[in-house]
Amino acid sequence: xxxxxxxxxxxxxxxxxxxxxxxxxxxxxxxxxxxxxxxxxxxxxxxxxxxxxxxxxxxxxxxxxxxxxxxxxxxxxxxxxxxxxxxxxxxxxxxxxxxxxxxxxxxxxxxxxxxxxxxxxxxxxxxxxxxxxxxxxxxxxxxxxxxxxxxxxxxxxxxxxxxxxxxxxxxxxxxxxxxxxxxxxxxxxxxxxxxxxxxxxxxxxxxxxxxxxxxxxxxxxxxxxxxxxxxxxxxxxxxxxxxxxxxxxxxxxxxxxxxxxxxxxxxxxxxxxxxxxxxxxxxxxxxxxxxxxxxxxxxxxxxxxxxxxxxxxxxxxxxxxxxxxxxxxxxxxxxx
Amino acid sequence: xxxxxxxxxxxxxxxxxxxxxxxxxxxxxxxxxxxxxxxxxxxxxxxxxxxxxxxxxxxxxxxxxxxxxxxxxxxxxxxxxxxxxxxxxxxxxxxxxxxxxxxxxxxxxxxxxxxxxxxxxxxxxxxxxxxxxxxxxxxxxxxxxxxxxxxxxxxxxxxxxxxxxxxxxxxxxxxxxxxxxxxxxxxxxxxxxxxxxxxxxxxxxxxxxxxxxxxxxxxxxxxxxxxxxxxxxxxxxxxxxxxxxxxxxxxxxxxxxxxxxxxxxxxxxxxxxxxxxxxxxxxxxxxxxxxxxxxxxxxxxxxxxxxxxxxxxxxxxxxxxxxxxxxxxxxxxxxx
DNA sequence: TTGAAAGCGCTAACAA
DNA sequence: TTGTTAGCGCTTTCAA
Numbered sequence: 001x002x003x004x005x006x007x008x009x010x011x012x013x014x015x016x017x018x019x020x021x022x023x024x025x026x027x028x029x030x031x032x033x034x035x036x037x038x039x040x041x042x043x044x045x046x047x048x049x050x051x052x053x054x055x056x057x058x059x060x061x062x063x064x065x066x067x068x069x070x071x072x073x074x075x076x077x078x079x080x081x082x083x084x085x086x087x088x089x090x091x092x093x094x095x096x097x098x099x100x101x102x103x104x105x106x107x108x109x110x111x112x113x114x115x116x117x118x119x120x121x122x123x124x125x126x127x128x129x130x131x132x133x134x135x136x137x138x139x140x141x142x143x144x145x146x147x148x149x150x151x152x153x154x155x156x157x158x159x160x161x162x163x164x165x166x167x168x169x170x171x172x173x174x175x176x177x178x179x180x181x182x183x184x185x186x187x188x189x190x191x192x193x194x195x196x197x198x199x200x201x202x203x204x205x206x207x208x209x210x211x212x213x214x215x216x217x218x219x220x221x222x223x224x225x226x227x228x229x230x231x232x233x234x235x236x237x238x239x240x241x242x243x244x245x246x247x248x249x250x251x252x253x254x255x256x257x258x259x260x261x262x263x264x265x266x267x268x269x270x271x272x273x274x275x276x277x278x279x280x281x282x283x284x285x286x287x288x289x290x291x292x293x294x295x296x297x298x299x300x301x302x303x304x305x306x307x308x309x310x311x312x313x314x315x316x317x318x319x320x321x322x323x324x325x326x327x328x329x330x331x332x333x334x335x336x
Numbered sequence: 337x338x339x340x341x342x343x344x345x346x347x348x349x350x351x352x353x354x355x356x357x358x359x360x361x362x363x364x365x366x367x368x369x370x371x372x373x374x375x376x377x378x379x380x381x382x383x384x385x386x387x388x389x390x391x392x393x394x395x396x397x398x399x400x401x402x403x404x405x406x407x408x409x410x411x412x413x414x415x416x417x418x419x420x421x422x423x424x425x426x427x428x429x430x431x432x433x434x435x436x437x438x439x440x441x442x443x444x445x446x447x448x449x450x451x452x453x454x455x456x457x458x459x460x461x462x463x464x465x466x467x468x469x470x471x472x473x474x475x476x477x478x479x480x481x482x483x484x485x486x487x488x489x490x491x492x493x494x495x496x497x498x499x500x501x502x503x504x505x506x507x508x509x510x511x512x513x514x515x516x517x518x519x520x521x522x523x524x525x526x527x528x529x530x531x532x533x534x535x536x537x538x539x540x541x542x543x544x545x546x547x548x549x550x551x552x553x554x555x556x557x558x559x560x561x562x563x564x565x566x567x568x569x570x571x572x573x574x575x576x577x578x579x580x581x582x583x584x585x586x587x588x589x590x591x592x593x594x595x596x597x598x599x600x601x602x603x604x605x606x607x608x609x610x611x612x613x614x615x616x617x618x619x620x621x622x623x624x625x626x627x628x629x630x631x632x633x634x635x636x637x638x639x640x641x642x643x644x645x646x647x648x649x650x651x652x653x654x655x656x657x658x659x660x661x662x663x664x665x666x667x668x669x670x671x672x
Numbered sequence: 673t674t675g676a677a678a679g680c681g682c683t684a685a686c687a688a
Numbered sequence: 689t690t691g692t693t694a695g696c697g698c699t700t701t702c703a704a
Contacts, residue, residue, distance in 0.1 A: 008697060019675045024699060034673060054454045055400065056697035058391045059680050066434070074420040084410040087437050099435045101423050118390045253615045279589045281617050344681060355691045360683060370689060392681030395696050
């Protein structure tokens with residue numbers, strides 16, 4: 001039963017006593033076909049177990065019904081959720097999803113996207129960190145490209161963005177209210193759009209008072225939490241805002257192991273509100289990003305762009321702060 | 337700049353003053369071409385910014401250089417890791433990965449796989465739970481199908497399996513050594529191959545003594561950990577072995593919230609050794625599955641099967657127990 | 673409503 | 689080494 005003797009539309013046509021065109025019409029419903037012929041065709045299709053050769057369809061129609069998605073790291077639950085949602089949303093419209101993972105290597109983002117664009121009807125770029133010029137060049141391929149969590153100076157490209165500012169401001173004000181005055185923002189890559197937004201929000205909320213803010217970016221693939229924890233202690237920070245829940249949890253676990261109490265000695269907040277945030281002890285103060293909604297919105301935009309390539313869409317969701325146990329009143333007792 | 341005025345191989349040929357076949361040969365390296373013509377072709381390619389139309393290539397060659405993978409739940413870090421590894425391993429051979437997610441719905445596994453098989457050069461089915469017959473039918477499509485973590489009575493289909501038995505036996509003996517005599521196995525779907533293996537291992541290790549074993553499967557999508565916790569308490573189990581880390585952590589968190597001490601009152605073990613297992617407090621006793629290695633092995637097998645469709649491969653990895661803080665000596669003090 | 677025929681853009685067998 | 693030619697399997701004008 002090799003691939004060679006697959007039924008073709010020609011064979012079906014012969015069996016049904018009609019032309020290939022008629023078979024095509026019946027199967028695609030693109031035109032009316034007489035009931036008699038339709039039945040003959042469907043009979044032959046069933047009898048031969050025929051199903052159209054997708055690649056041939058693609059070539060003839062110029063559509064692949066595949067979209068591509070490029071993520072920096074599929075291991076990150078945030079992107080996993082986004083991709084999963086994208087898969088299900090697009091599956092409802094009979095699209096399939098080709099997933100590429102840049103492993104946080106900025107230079108590969110665009111080449112992955114270019115490769116995908118050659119096979120797909122459109123590409124979703126998640127949290128890209130390449131420079132504007134390189135990213136905008138992707139839109140020259142005449143296929144829809146949607147940028148998630150990235151803003152451009154031009155508004156001519158489609159974007160779907162989570163506004164993390166308000167939540168980050170709320171969290172910052174929250175720890176200020178708890179008495180903290182030396183606050184570190186830990187994690188994130190400097191070129192990341194969302195990270196820039198978070199840091200700006202922290203600065204906005206922390207401005208004025210006798211507050212000291214520290215930014216501790218992470219650019220290694222596997223960060224050394226021990227050295228970050230030491231830095232935090234050296235800087236005498238009593239509150240740490242992390243760029244995501246994984247970072248918050250890792251740092252909290254490291255500090256705990258070093259004998260530092262969380263949140264007794266140091267308050268810690270995460271970001272993303274992954275399930276982890278509520279499982280962890282202490283449960284994390286964090287910000288909820290409706291990632292699945294973002295996936296939904298991304299597919300809405302992409303599907304419209306596929307239908308009408310001139311479409312430009314700008315979607316915006318807003319993250320909201322969630323307060324739990326990992327942030328507490330600043331203690332005055334000395335740390336060991 | 338519409339898709340219509342993309343350069344074709346014909347145009348390149350004309351610009352270079354050669355035939356399309358020569359252009360094809362230069363680009364694919366399938367045959368020697370004179371240096372002069374090669375340069376002319378490469379020049380024209382550069383000048384026109386030509387890149388081959390992949391779909392047309394696919395149709396002509398009968399290969400897509402895409403593989404498909406079907407997972408029950410991409411949110412599960414275990415599958416995320418597997419898929420990520422598969423993406424990177426196959427990318428090294430210029431393959432791309434189409435991801436489908438069955439959302440734990442057994443009935444959709446095979447139809448997703450069938451859809452993928454029509455576009456892909458091969459499909460990897462992860463932890464499928466459909467019945468043997470339905471799964472084996474997938475191999476009739478004359479495209480390579482690799483089954484991960486599933487065994488069949490026939491050995492004619494390719495498989496890549498993690499042997500979870502030894503680790504589960506070790507963990508069971510470990511809690512027996514700690515004095516536990518009423519032990520529950522929580523989580524997992526009854527039809528899951530790995531779950532069956534785990535439960536058998538527990539039974540093997542727990543046989544003989546005055547030991548009571550309970551199997552508490554989970555078949556809801558979002559399990560009620562509270563009611564599971566109650567069941568565990570009602571059964572007076574002092575040790576709970578979970579089918580994965582997420583389950584262990586969820587249950588542990590729930591019990592803690594109910595005032596039960598882990599591991600003071602109840603010992604808990606996970607499975608998979610995800611990062612979560614070491615972050616969690618108490619750090620989880622669990623079993624390490626080298627999921628990335630499994631992804632690697634899966635691609636090795638798949639790539640060989642693509643080259644030679646008659647290839648049948650059976651790969652086996654072995655999970656190993658990891659002992660941490662979440663399992664402890666059975667306490668004799670009464671529970672509240 | 674139907675069929676014939678011309679592609680879609682590429683590869684590969686064959687001949688030169 | 690090169691070009692000609694015939695497909696790959698489908699869709700879609702165009703004419704009937």
